[in-house]
Amino acid sequence: xxxxxxxxxxxxSRAAYAIWSRLLSCLVTEALLxxxxxxxxxxxxxxxxxxxxxxxTNLISEQPSICRAxxxxxxxxIVPLYREPVLRxxxxxxxxxxxxxxxxxxxxxEVYELIEHAGPVSSSIFSLQQFQVLNWKLDSRKxxxxxxxxxPILLWSRFAGxxxxxxxxxxxxxxxxxxxxxxxxxxxxxxxxxxSIRSSSIEWEQSLVEGHPTHPMHRARMLxxxxxxxxxxxxxxxxxxxxxxxxxxxxxxxxxIKPLASAAAQSVGLRLPDDDSMVIMPVHEIQVNxxxxxxSDAHALDPRINMAASAQSSTRTLLVPGLSxxxxxxxxxxxxxxALRTISHYTADFGPRFSEVVVPKLAINPELLTIExxxxxxxxxxxEPDLAKHxxxxxxECFQPNQDENVVVCAALLESGYxxxxxxxxxxxxxxxLDTVEKKVEFLDRYIQLxxxxxxxxxxxxxxxxxxxxxxxxxxxxxxxxxxxxxxxxDLGGLRVHPPTxxxxxxxxxxxxxxxxxxxxxxxxxxxxxxxxxxxxxIQRLIRVLGMHYDGSGWDMLRRRxxxxxxxxxxxYKAWLDPSTSSVVPGKCLMRMRLQGAYRDYVYSPFxxxxxxxxxSASKLGELPNGKVSVxxxx
Numbered sequence: 001x002x003x004x005x006x007x008x009x010x011x012x013s014r015a016a017y018a019i020w021s022r023l024l025s026c027l028v029t030e031a032l033l034x035x036x037x038x039x040x041x042x043x044x045x046x047x048x049x050x051x052x053x054x055x056x057t058n059l060i061s062e063q064p065s066i067c068r069a070x071x072x073x074x075x076x077x078i079v080p081l082y083r084e085p086v087l088r089x090x091x092x093x094x095x096x097x098x099x100x101x102x103x104x105x106x107x108x109x110e111v112y113e114l115i116e117h118a119g120p121v122s123s124s125i126f127s128l129q130q131f132q133v134l135n136w137k138l139d140s141r142k143x144x145x146x147x148x149x150x151x152p153i154l155l156w157s158r159f160a161g162x163x164x165x166x167x168x169x170x171x172x173x174x175x176x177x178x179x180x181x182x183x184x185x186x187x188x189x190x191x192x193x194x195x196s197i198r199s200s201s202i203e204w205e206q207s208l209v210e211g212h213p214t215h216p217m218h219r220a221r222m223l224x225x226x227x228x229x230x231x232x233x234x235x236x237x238x239x240x241x242x243x244x245x246x247x248x249x250x251x252x253x254x255x256x257i258k259p260l261a262s263a264a265a266q267s268v269g270l271r272l273p274d275d276d277s278m279v280i281m282p283v284h285e286i287q288v289n290x291x292x293x294x295x296s297d298a299h300a301l302d303p304r305i306n307m308a309a310s311a312q313s314s315t316r317t318l319l320v321p322g323l324s325x326x327x328x329x330x331x332x333x334x335x336x337x338x339a340l341r342t343i344s345h346y347t348a349d350f351g352p353r354f355s356e357v358v359v360p361k362l363a364i365n366p367e368l369l370t371i372e373x374x375x376x377x378x379x380x381x382x383x384e385p386d387l388a389k390h391x392x393x394x395x396x397e398c399f400q401p402n403q404d405e406n407v408v409v410c411a412a413l414l415e416s417g418y419x420x421x422x423x424x425x426x427x428x429x430x431x432x433x434l435d436t437v438e439k440k441v442e443f444l445d446r447y448i449q450l451x452x453x454x455x456x457x458x459x460x461x462x463x464x465x466x467x468x469x470x471x472x473x474x475x476x477x478x479x480x481x482x483x484x485x486x487x488x489x490x491d492l493g494g495l496r497v498h499p500p501t502x503x504x505x506x507x508x509x510x511x512x513x514x515x516x517x518x519x520x521x522x523x524x525x526x527x528x529x530x531x532x533x534x535x536x537x538x539i540q541r542l543i544r545v546l547g548m549h550y551d552g553s554g555w556d557m558l559r560r561r562x563x564x565x566x567x568x569x570x571x572x573y574k575a576w577l578d579p580s581t582s583s584v585v586p587g588k589c590l591m592r593m594r595l596q597g598a599y600r601d602y603v604y605s606p607f608x609x610x611x612x613x614x615x616x617s618a619s620k621l622g623e624l625p626n627g628k629v630s631v632x633x634x635x
Contacts, residue, residue, distance in 0.1 A: 002416050002545060003082045004424045005109050006047045013109065015185035019177060020111060020152035021104035023216040024054060024079060026591040027159065029101045030605055033076055034059055036096030037085055048080035048108055052099060057162040065093050077155065078112040083550045084616035086608050089583065100608040104214060105544055111155070152177055152216075165595075173594060176217040176338050183219040184210065186229070194418035194430050197406060198479050202319055204408045205312040206233045207427065209417040211471075213541050215337050215590050222335035223286070233311050236285045237320060237328070239264070239301045241278045242380070246297055248345070249279070250352040251376025256395055257282055260322045261305065268304045281378060282393055284316075284330040291391055295380060298391070313409055313471050314491070316341055317396065329394040338594050343392035346516045347493035348379035351394055353510070354492055361506040363461035369454035370476075372397045372490040399474065399488045406479050407488055411470035414541045426545045432482045440546045445557050446484050447475075447542060452561045454487045455534060460570060463501025463523045465530035467494030469537040496530070498523040527575050528586040528604055536587065540610060552615030559611055576611055585609045 009017065028035045039050035054076040059066065086101035156177055160170040187209050195203045212218035223230065239261045258272070261280045265272050272280065280301070283291050291298050309318035309328070315336060317329045331342040351374030359371050373396070380391040401407050413428035421430045434440045455473075458464040466472070466489050474488035501523050503509055512519040520526050535558075543554030559577070566573045574581050587607025596603055 002424045002426060003105060009109055011185055011188050014188055015181055016152050017109040018104075018184050018210060018218075019181050019216055020155050021107045021109075022214055022218060023152055023155060023177070023591075024077065024107070024111070025102055025104050025214055026216055026589075028052070028054060028099055029587070029607065030589040030592050032060075032591060033057065033159070035099040035102065036093070037081070037087060037099050038096040039084070046080070047082065049083055050081055052079045052081055052085060052102060052107075053077075053096060054079070057159065067094055070095060072114040075114050076158065078114075080108040080110060081106045082108060086610070086613065088608075101610075103544065152181065169595070169597075173217075173338075176220040176222060176335065179222055180217045180220040182228075183221050187219065188417065191417055191419040193420045194427050195408075195412065197408075197431050197477060197482055199406075201401075201407050201409070201474070202310050202312070204412045206310070207412050207415060207418075208313050209415050211313070211411070212337060213414070213537070217338040217594075220335065220337055230286075232315055235309055235311060235318065237282045237307045237309050237318065237330070238285055238288050238303060239280050239305055240283055240288075240291060240298045241273065241275075241301065242281050242295070242298050244277055244279050246295075246380060246382065247279055247281070247378050248348070248381045249376075249378045250349065251395070253376040253378045253393075253395065254279060256323060256326060256376065257393075260307065260320065261301070263322050264307045265301075265305045268302075270302055270305060272301070272305075279378070281391070282328060282330060284318075284332045287331060287333050287390065290333050294387060295391055313411055316343070317491075319398070323395075325398055325400060327396045327398045329396055331390050331392050333390050338590075342389035343379070343394060343493070344389045345379045345381075345385055345392070346513055346518070348377040348392050348394060349513055350516065350518060351396075351492045352377050354495075357508060357510055358462075358464075358502065358506060361508065362464065363457045363505065365453065365457070368450055368486040370399055370486070370488045372399055372488060374492055396490065399476075401476060404479055405476055405485065407474040407476050409471065410473045410475050410538065413475065414470060414545050416545075428542075428545065434546070437547075440548070441553070443484075444542060444546050444548060444554060445561075448539060448554075448557050448561050449564075450484055450486060451534075451539070452558075452565050455489065456562075456565050456572075459526065459530055460566065460572060462505045463498035463526055465496040465526040467491060467533050468530065469533040470541060472533070473538065494529075494533075496520050496526040498526055524571060524575065527572060528588070529602070531576070531585050532588040532602075535611065536607070549613075550616045552613055555610060555613045555615075562611065576609065579612060582609050583612065 005014075027033045034055045036053045036055075037050055038053065040046060040048065055070075056074055056076045059074055081102075083106055085099045085103070085106050088098040088100040090098060153174055156174055160173070191209060192207045195207050210218065221230070221232070258280055260282070262272050281298070285306075288300065292300060307320055307322065309320045311318050312327065316332055317327050319327055329343065334341055355373035355375055359373055362371070364371070374394050375397065376395040378393050380388045399407055414426060416424060416426045418427065418430075428434060428443075429440075432443060434443055451473075455466060455468050458466065468489060472489060472491045472494075474490070476485045476487060477483065478485055495518050497512075497518050498520050499510070499512060539558060540549070543549045543558070546554065548554030548557075562577060566577060576582050576585070584606040586604035589603045589605050592605065593603045
């Protein structure tokens with residue numbers, strides 16, 4: 001169960017909380033800012049167990065142990081925490097215990113700064129006395145913790161100003177944060193109902209309320225034109241004609257797209273041009289004008305020839321009536337979560353060939369894992385890669401469950417904030433009636449077991465790391481019993497593959513385009529991608545939402561299941577499970593990447609290896625609505 005706010009928040013404040021908590025999480029966990037944790041006294045009757053003090057950028061260059069007295073200008077923000085964050089394995093320093101990792105779910109919805117004020121603290125859930133744990137020699141008796149206004153742009157502006165970022169970059173990131181705030185508020189204003197175990201897969205796909213759990217720009221949608229509202233879930237597909245000589249086509253692309261366009265034309269009493277030298281390309285409605293402007297030999301068909309589609313949670317991948325058993329992935333040319341959502345020529349080339357040559361030979365248990373193959377693609381050729389990526393289409397298989405089964409995108413299981421269920425209750429808890437600790441433990445342990453057995457063997461035996469975050473993985477359930485049966489993995493564009501290990505394991509040559517980021521120089525370079533997507537971004541969320549993070553019990557399950565499947569003499573064991581060599585792992589840095597302008601090339605820095613996490617020392621117990629105890633619930 002997700003912690004509740006101590007008091008109801010307005011939609012504006014709630015949306016702002018979603019953004020600034022993610023921003024602070026990134027700044028602290030990526031070591032862009034230093035932070036200390038200070039616990040409140042054990043008998044303190046507050047929703048929080050302590051506070052996190054985030055220090056300003058001017059302290060980054062100081063010695064690891066700060067011995068001097070701190071002054072108010074050293075403090076960037078003070079945040080009360082529901083639970084103790086992950087601390088660095090060192091003795092507490094003069095100013096508190098250094099924070100190694102803090103999650104947005106750790107934070108209460110108030111952030112403080114120090115300002116000149118002689119009066120009492122107002123509009124706060126805390127009293128001034130509770131901040132006496134600071135016990136610092138500040139530069140004025142009148143400097144007290146004071147609620148900062150919730151607008152996250154102010155937090156960003158202060159950080160960017162202290163870091164002296166270029167104006168263009170500072171403004172660009174600020175606009176993305178503002179966009180994220182805008183679309184998050186819209187999502188809160190129009191919350192969906194919670195799907196059930198029998199709801200269609202597309203209902204689950206479109207039920208996300210927040211999305212990415214830690215990215216500050218998680219809801220950003222930077223449209224190339226002024227449009228404050230847009231129905232992302234139900235776009236239209238239009239069609240353009242392109243000379244065959246201008247495209248690289250793999251697979252039987254036209255066999256699916258041409259009949260689709262023909263049906264759209266017939267529905268409005270029109271016919272398609274009869275010219276074998278031209279190919280019909282589907283285009284997302286947002287991209288039509290950009291395609292016509294960027295590619296002079298692309299010609300739009302009559303705009304009445306279009307098809308309504310339903311977007312999956314990734315926005316770019318669409319379900320289209322008439323594409324039986326297939327989905328269609330299209331470039332949209334919109335910055336979403338700080339990345340321009342196009343499709344590279346690398347991805348268009350890789351997916352169909354990997355699907356045909358490699359997928360049938362991977363070390364997987366077909367009872368536990370299905371891979372949605374990408375049988376066909378088309379991409380514009382003969383231009384710079386940064387231009388070609390705007391004009392790409394990929395056909396992807398859509399898993400068809402048996403009549404007594406259903407598939408659910410795993411990201412939706414972790415969501416909350418639905419219009420028809422209590423606040424703080426996740427879709428997973430509601431849809432599968434996980435209303436006791438025992439049920440949650442059973443569900444999580446089976447989930448971790450099957451996920452490890454399904455997704456890790458290709459990494460061990462083939463050197464293939466799937467991008468196994470919760471948006472790319474579907475869970476397959478028995479609709480009668482609710483029992484988890486296995487998983488489906490999709491999206492071949494974000495893999496990491498060690499070519500020698502792959503070729504040796506499948507006994508077949510496989511060529512990568514020169515410069516493709518999928519191919520790694522060593523097998524060890526595949527591990528960080530899988531850790532970030534599967535462990536940090538997927539399993540961690542399950543463990544936290546089901547209330548088994550702070551006592552360490554969920555991580556104990558994961559350690560046990562990993563040891564069952566990873567051989568002790570394998571390099572992955574040394575990288576993840578050997579305490580002497582794996583206390584930290586390379587963690588993907590979302591804000592560092594954005595600051596460096598990186599997208600396809602990841603930026604990593606040392607993160608605490610959560611696989612070894614044993615539990616917090618200052619956890620408080622709370623009660624679930626049914627009276628059962630959970631270490632993460634706060635009411």
